[in-house]
Amino acid sequence: MNKTYLNAYHKDAGGSLVDFSGWEMPINYGSQINEHNEVRTNAGVFDVSHMAVFNLSGPQQVDFLKSLLPNDVSKILHSKRALYTPLLNEEGMILDDLIVYHLGDNNFKIISNCATREQNDDWFSKRSSSFECKVELQKNSSIIALQGPNSQKLIQEIFPGLELKPFHLEEFDNTMVATTGYTGEQGYEIISSEADGLIIWSKLIALGVSPIGLAARDTLRLEAGFNLYGSDMTSANHPYESNLSWTIDLTDELRNFIGKKKLLTYKDSPSTLHGFYTEERGVLRSGSTISCDGGSGVITSGTWSPTFKKNIGFCRLDTKNPINGFAILRERQINLNFCKTNFLKYLQ
Amino acid sequence: MANIPENLKYLESHEWAKIEDDGTVTVGISDHAQELLGDIVFVELPQVGSSIEKQADVAVVESVKAASDVYSPVSGEIIATNENLENAPETINSSPYNDGWFFKIKPTNIEEVADLLDAEAYKQLSE
Numbered sequence: 001m002n003k004t005y006l007n008a009y010h011k012d013a014g015g016s017l018v019d020f021s022g023w024e025m026p027i028n029y030g031s032q033i034n035e036h037n038e039v040r041t042n043a044g045v046f047d048v049s050h051m052a053v054f055n056l057s058g059p060q061q062v063d064f065l066k067s068l069l070p071n072d073v074s075k076i077l078h079s080k081r082a083l084y085t086p087l088l089n090e091e092g093m094i095l096d097d098l099i100v101y102h103l104g105d106n107n108f109k110i111i112s113n114c115a116t117r118e119q120n121d122d123w124f125s126k127r128s129s130s131f132e133c134k135v136e137l138q139k140n141s142s143i144i145a146l147q148g149p150n151s152q153k154l155i156q157e158i159f160p161g162l163e164l165k166p167f168h169l170e171e172f173d174n175t176m177v178a179t180t181g182y183t184g185e186q187g188y189e190i191i192s193s194e195a196d197g198l199i200i201w202s203k204l205i206a207l208g209v210s211p212i213g214l215a216a217r218d219t220l221r222l223e224a225g226f227n228l229y230g231s232d233m234t235s236a237n238h239p240y241e242s243n244l245s246w247t248i249d250l251t252d253e254l255r256n257f258i259g260k261k262k263l264l265t266y267k268d269s270p271s272t273l274h275g276f277y278t279e280e281r282g283v284l285r286s287g288s289t290i291s292c293d294g295g296s297g298v299i300t301s302g303t304w305s306p307t308f309k310k311n312i313g314f315c316r317l318d319t320k321n322p323i324n325g326f327a328i329l330r331e332r333q334i335n336l337n338f339c340k341t342n343f344l345k346y347l348q
Numbered sequence: 349m350a351n352i353p354e355n356l357k358y359l360e361s362h363e364w365a366k367i368e369d370d371g372t373v374t375v376g377i378s379d380h381a382q383e384l385l386g387d388i389v390f391v392e393l394p395q396v397g398s399s400i401e402k403q404a405d406v407a408v409v410e411s412v413k414a415a416s417d418v419y420s421p422v423s424g425e426i427i428a429t430n431e432n433l434e435n436a437p438e439t440i441n442s443s444p445y446n447d448g449w450f451f452k453i454k455p456t457n458i459e460e461v462a463d464l465l466d467a468e469a470y471k472q473l474s475e
Contacts, residue, residue: 016383031441032412033387215386219412281390283410304389304412330392330408330415 004049005142005194006201013211021115023050025214032215036306039183039220043148044212045204052117053138053191054110054124061108064133065100068124070239070257072249076102082167082180085247086239087112087120092263094233094242096120099180101169109176110135111143111191113229127258142197146204147187147212147220155188158203164188175200182217184224184344219303222312225275225342231286232273232300232314238263241271241316243341270320273300275341277312282329284311290327290336295319299327305343314341350380350474353445357421357461358470364445365421365464368452373422373461376449377409377440380474385411388437393429394451400426402460407450409440421464424455 002023010017015026026047028035038044056064065073071085080102087096096119098112112120117137124135146155155162159177164170166186169178175196181187190200205211218228225243227233233242240248240263248263276290276299285302295318302313311334317325325336340346356364362381366374382388392408400406405417406426429451433439440448455461465473 028386031387215413281392283389283412283415285415304410306412 002050004047005140005198006047006049009201010047010211015211015213020050020214023114025050026211028213028215029211032213032219033306035210035212035216036219038210039148039185039212039216040307041149043146043150043154043209044216045201045209046145046147046212046217047201048143048145048189049141049197050114051143052112052114052120053141053143054112054120055136055138056108056110056133057136058131058133060131060133062106064128064131065108066255067131067257068127069100070248070259070263072252072255073100073102073108074252075249077106080104080169080171082169082178086233086242086244087123088239088257088259088263089235090259090262092238092259092266093235094229094237094239095123095235097227097229097233101176101178103169103171103176109191115230140194142190142192142194144190144197144201144204145181145187146190146209147181147183147185149186151185151187154204154207154209157207158200182224182226183220184226184342185220219306222301222303222314223305223307223343225340225344227273227314228301238266238269240266240269241273243273271297271316271318272320273314273316273341274322275312275339275343275346276315276325276336277305277308277310277339277343277347278334278336279310280334282311282332282334284313284327284329284334286313288327288329290315290317290325292317292319292322292325292336292338295322308343308347312343312347350378350383351445352378352380352467352471352474354467356445357464357466359419359421359464360473361419362474363419363421365461367461371455371458372427373424373453373455374449375418375421375451375453376444377418378470378474379444381416382441382444382448385409385416386413387411388440391433391437391440391450393431393433394426396426396429398426400424400453418450420453422453422455422460423457424453426451427454428452
């Protein structure tokens with residue numbers, strides 16, 4: 001099994017390690033609820049070095065990315081910024097979701113999911129071959145996420161004076177600090193060598209920051225309305241039924257990107273992701289079917305929300321405006337309320 | 349290492365049974381089980397007065413991660429349930445063998461206890 005360079009640290013810190021897409025990763029360090037609450041109220045640090053980092057080089061990086069991605073890197077060219085986008089196949093279906101980072105001077109980095117590493121490596125190589133652009137999977141990289149309302153104060157202990165707006169970045173030697181994350185909180189993702197990562201991780205731990213496992217990462221992202229690739233969207237889904245129409249940038253009508261033609265035929269699809277919540281007891285999980293007035297669908301992610309202390313989740317329904325829904329849990333009807341997927345914003 | 353008290357009996361499915369002095373049996377889930385489940389957020393307890401069969405699924409314990417059935421180690425009548433768990437299910441995580449008990453049974457055949465695992469056998473199973 002693959003291990004990140006912090007594996008021994010996780011074990012020493014009491015982490016329960018599990019197989020996560022072939023990587024031995026900490027699921028929690030005791031209580032995932034305590035870890036979740038720590039990130040919402042203070043700050044926490046995640047080892048996400050299992051994710052895939054790709055470095056681009058060559059004079060045609062911009063042209064390549066404009067042809068590769070439905071979101072348009074044109075909007076981040078004037079500064080050092082990050083852009084979230086799905087990755088599509090020719091059929092307009094989602095191969096992955098990723099963040100592309102503009103390091104300045106038309107140089108880019110991509111961070112994508114762990115389970116899709118080889119697929120993406122292949123896809124980027126093939127698709128970049130007609131451009132003067134090389135995409136290389138970076139081995140042995142460190143990705144540390146520092147997330148939570150106190151993360152700015154903490155990051156300044158390591159990078160004095162650093163101030164960044166959301167989805168911006170700065171580089172210090174070979175370390176990139178970006179204001180991105182997967183929790184819905186203010187936060188940073190720090191991409192560096194393992195040696196530098198170890199120094200940063202150790203400093204944060206010495207400052208009293210709690211390490212946070214992947215279980216809390218999942219409940220944090222769900223409350224924030226972020227899709228999980230493999231659960232809320234797969235290669236059987238297009239962006240319009242995955243709450244990602246905002247990532248499809250058609251401003252430049254002349255721009256062609258992989259999957260565009262097919263994708264546009266799905267534009268009026270009634271199917272999409274909705275948030276659901278219930279005050280009733282029990283936790284509805286992915287795979288459960290939902291019935292509602294005028295439609296039906298299936299739960300793609302479901303959990304107990306530590307922030308709202310109730311069952312929340314995402315469901316893909318074949319109607320835009322669901323009302324009066326229910327699902328069955330242990331032979332009991334559970335009545336559901338529907339809302340936007342960003343529970344942090346809509347469920348106060 | 350999970351705690352496995354010597355004075356209790358166990359099921360392979362990770363329930364513990366304590367044979368009380370009055371012949372009733374108190375049931376809960378083991379320390380190992382609560383560790384596997386992680387943070388527990390709901391329980392569904394049986395009706396007091398209901399008759400249950402040995403190995404029947406009589407309760408449900410649900411964590412953030414997963415839901416799991418709780419099986420009865422013996423046949424009999426449910427004579428009490430731990431209602432505190434309804435409002436404080438995390439008690440099962442913090443005190444699986446004491447405050448985190450699930451229900452008490454008045455067994456119809458106490459001989460069934462002989463089929464349960466002792467601490468040593470359960471320890472080997474959960475390793």
